[in-house]
Amino acid sequence: MKRSISLILIGLACLMLMAAGCTSTSDTTPAKSWSGIWSTTWTSADHATLVPGDDITFTQTGSSVTGTYVNPEQDFAGSITGTVEGTTLKGTWSESGLSGTSGTLEFVMSADENTFTGTWKSANDASGATYSWNGVRK
Secondary structure, three states: OHHHHHHHHHHHHHHHHHHHHHOOOOOOOOOOOOOEEEEEEEEOOOOOOEEEOOOEEEEEEOOEEEEEEEEOOOOEEEEEEEEEEOOEEEEEEEEEOOOOEEEEEEEEEOOOOOEEEEEEEEOOOOOOOOEEEEEEEO
């Protein structure tokens, strides 16, 4: 009788371990390195005009990324903060020197890790429109 109970308990423990392993949702894809300088382009509010963007310098520590860019023609500087999961960088951007400019972004790195395609939104845009923001590693 004791042996039967022991086998039943061991069987239940095995089933629980298997079930726990089957329900894991963590992404095991290693984060890609965003560190470096990226030459960018983005679309303007009319969704049609491709604008040469500023070079972004990214620094990555673990899954945390910070970035900076400067636009000397329009006299403003921008900063980016975000988190990487696999090939995707999600975060926020903000610009000083321009009144109230900030928003969200999502960039996806290519398989060769030399380009990204992405989108940005402005916090001040009530329509919630999404614009493109793409980059090439220098």
